[in-house]
Amino acid sequence: MASFAHSDHSPSQLIFQFLGTSASMVRYTSILSVVALSDIQPTHTHTTQTHTTQTLSGFTHSTYHKKSQKQPNRINVMALGDWGAPLDVANLVEAQKSVATIMGLWAKSKGAFHVLDLGDSLYYQGTRPLNVDYRMKDSFVGPYKELHAQQVHWSGVYGNHDVGQGAPLCISIDNEENSNNPTRIVCNTPAEVVAALQDLIEGQRIYHTYNELWHEKKNFYTETFTTDDLVVDLYYVDMNSIMSMGKSGICCQCELPEGNVWRYCQSETKDPCAAKPDVVKACVDLLDEWEQKSYAMVKEIACASKAHHKVLVSHYSVLLHMDEPFMRSRWLKLLKNCGITLSISGHTHAMAEHVYDDISFLTSGNGGGLAIQLVPEPIVGRTVWKHDKPQSFGFLALSFTKTEITAEFVVVDADSKEGYEVIRTVTIPRTAHDAPFSSKNASNLQFS
Numbered sequence: 476m477a478s479f480a481h482s483d484h485s486p487s488q489l490i491f492q493f494l495g496t497s498a499s500m501v502r503y504t505s506i507l508s509v510v511a512l513s514d515i516q517p518t519h520t521h522t523t524q525t526h527t528t529q530t531l532s533g534f535t536h537s538t539y540h541k542k543s544q545k546q547p548n549r550i551n552v553m554a555l556g557d558w559g560a561p562l563d564v565a566n567l568v569e570a571q572k573s574v575a576t577i578m579g580l581w582a583k584s585k586g587a588f589h590v591l592d593l594g595d596s597l598y599y600q601g602t603r604p605l606n607v608d609y610r611m612k613d614s615f616v617g618p619y620k621e622l623h624a625q626q627v628h629w630s631g632v633y634g635n636h637d638v639g640q641g642a643p644l645c646i647s648i649d650n651e652e653n654s655n656n657p658t659r660i661v662c663n664t665p666a667e668v669v670a671a672l673q674d675l676i677e678g679q680r681i682y683h684t685y686n687e688l689w690h691e692k693k694n695f696y697t698e699t700f701t702t703d704d705l706v707v708d709l710y711y712v713d714m715n716s717i718m719s720m721g722k723s724g725i726c727c728q729c730e731l732p733e734g735n736v737w738r739y740c741q742s743e744t745k746d747p748c749a750a751k752p753d754v755v756k757a758c759v760d761l762l763d764e765w766e767q768k769s770y771a772m773v774k775e776i777a778c779a780s781k782a783h784h785k786v787l788v789s790h791y792s793v794l795l796h797m798d799e800p801f802m803r804s805r806w807l808k809l810l811k812n813c814g815i816t817l818s819i820s821g822h823t824h825a826m827a828e829h830v831y832d833d834i835s836f837l838t839s840g841n842g843g844g845l846a847i848q849l850v851p852e853p854i855v856g857r858t859v860w861k862h863d864k865p866q867s868f869g870f871l872a873l874s875f876t877k878t879e880i881t882a883e884f885v886v887v888d889a890d891s892k893e894g895y896e897v898i899r900t901v902t903i904p905r906t907a908h909d910a911p912f913s914s915k916n917a918s919n920l921q922f923s
Contacts, residue, residue, distance in 0.1 A: 548705045551585050553578055554871040556593030556790070556821020557634070558842030559614045562655055570868045571843030572618045573887045577895035578870055579621025581885060587872065589700070590622070591709070592631020592692075593821035594790030598844050600659070601637040602678040603646065608685050610655050616686070623688055630690040630698055632711050634790040634822065637679065640724040643749065644671040644758075661728050661749045665757030668726075668750070672761055695769040697776055700875075707875045708782040710815070712769035714791040716762040719798055720822070721791070726750065726758035766802075770809065777813035783877050783905060787818040794829045794836050794853035796822055803854065810834050816906050817880055819871065824848040825863035826871070826884045828901055831856030835903050837882055839871035860899055862886075869895070879904045 558574065560567035581587060602610045616623065645667055647658035662668035676694060683691045690698075694713040699706060715721045729748035750758070777785050787810060797803040810818065811832055821840035827850045829836040836856070841847055847868075850861040862884065869886030880903040888894040 546586060548703045548877055550700050550702055550705060550707055550875040551587040552589040552591060552700070552873050552875075553581065553587050554591040554593055554788075554819050554837075554839050554873060555842045556838075556840040557595040557824050557844040558592075559595070559597040560844045561598045562613055567843060567845065570866075571614075574843045574868050574870060575618040576621065577885065577887055578619070579625070580895060581870075581872060582622055582625050582627050585872065585874070588627055590627060590629045590631075591788055591819065591873075592629055593788065593819065593839060593842075594632045594634030595636045595821060595840075595844055596631060596634065596679065598636050600639045600642050601633075601675045602655075603657075603674050604677050604681050606655065606657065607678045607682050611682055611685070611689075613655070615682075615689070626688065628688050628690060630709075630711065631692055632788055632790050633676065633679070633692070633694065633713060633715065635715055635720050635724055638672055638675045638715055638725055639728075640720065641729060643728045644668055644675075644725075646671070646674075662754055663751065665753055668754050668758045669761055672725075672758065694765045695772050697772065699782070705875065705877055706782040707784045707786065708777065708780050709786045709788050710773045710777055711788045712773065713762075713765040714769070714789050714797070716759070716766040717791055717797050717799065717802070719796060721796075722759045722762045725762065726755045728754075770806070773813065773815075774809055777809075777815055780813075784817070784875050784880055785813065785815040786873075787815050789818065789820045791822050792820040792829070792836050792838055792853075793818060794831055794856045795820075795827075795838065795851055798854060807831065807834075807855070814906060816903060817882075819873075823850055825850045825861065826869065826886075826899075827861040827863075828859040828882075828899070829853050829856050830859055833906065835882075835901065837871060837901070839869075839884070841868045841886075842870060843868045862898060869898075872897075877905070 555574070555578070558571055560571040562568065578590070597610060597614055619627075643659040643661040645660050645662040647660050649658055662671050679692045682689045693711075696711050698709045698711070700709070701707070715725060727748045728750045773787070791797060793803055793806045793810070797806065809815075811834065816834055818834060818836045820836070820838055821842070823838050824840045824845050824847050825838065826841055827838040829838075831853070836853075838850070847863055847865050850858070850863045852858060866889070867886050869884065872883040872885055874881040874883075882901045882903065883897050884899045885895050885897050888896050
């Protein structure tokens, strides 16, 4: 029996008790072959699914049960970043659909029952409650129909574009319900900018009321996947407070000029593109709050968890994008001390594997939403592999067992467009934790 649990952060009240196992840390890689549409045969079937939701001690707990065949003690999911293409850019819309097609094939073949959305889900500037149903029909319901038919669920994080990067954050009163591009105007007061950011969060959050396959997206929350006695914890966090393309690109409310050349203010208060200093500060303060609460959640819950695997889910990579030394060092120390061995992210529109201190950082940001980018060198750590070939779009497949995580980078077969190619496989054995952290120990750890 497989189950899924979803909870908001409530650190003083949330307790998990899981079984653990251990293995030595070794990493394996391989290159696999192209798989065509005609080769797809289901190897795993789900026969039943039930869903219950209840509120316990102030947080929402959702449980999804699937009865599986042929693959006991294995959890298969997919991760997808930077995927919601601008609806007026035809080649990107087609790229997104191509990735959606191979995800449907993969789910059918491998029994993947969940998508981890790595953010930048709706280009260019996200959506709001008034427009979300209209936008998601074009960007979610239509492209991923094969996944929806298989009852594949989605959970995710917010990227910089989901919270309005590259444009004024407020909306003119002339916006219409069936508009994917309402008129944007500069927020002129701190209250206006805070309300605008919260409205952008609310847009994707409430979509679960239209479509039960879309789990309620929030700035920071946890999920647990289980099957038989295998347990996987996932920690969804908000890192939009980083300077580069985070708060600089969001809080300055900069326009996107001709040639798609981004402009940024140089700091919170110096040379803003449009916003007033007090408006910029209010925006920055809110983004910082989301990041700090995300950090506190991971510290409280991950360090106390005895799950077989612990995964950080974020839009940004700590190694590639977090250029503030203090923020980067405290997150890296947190991941290490709490036994998180895998961090997955998007933002860079390509695929990559980086390693730091026996923690794997995997990038999957080529979901079809925007053009492929070159993978930068990490600020710390090392590059193991990267794939930034133009027009090579795809997703990351993750398979969990008690002793290891298998990550497969899957791209659209460029020749047929009807199949996929696994271009790299990485095996990450579970790190041994002879004495798992308790809640008491977690509260005493020093991370600064």
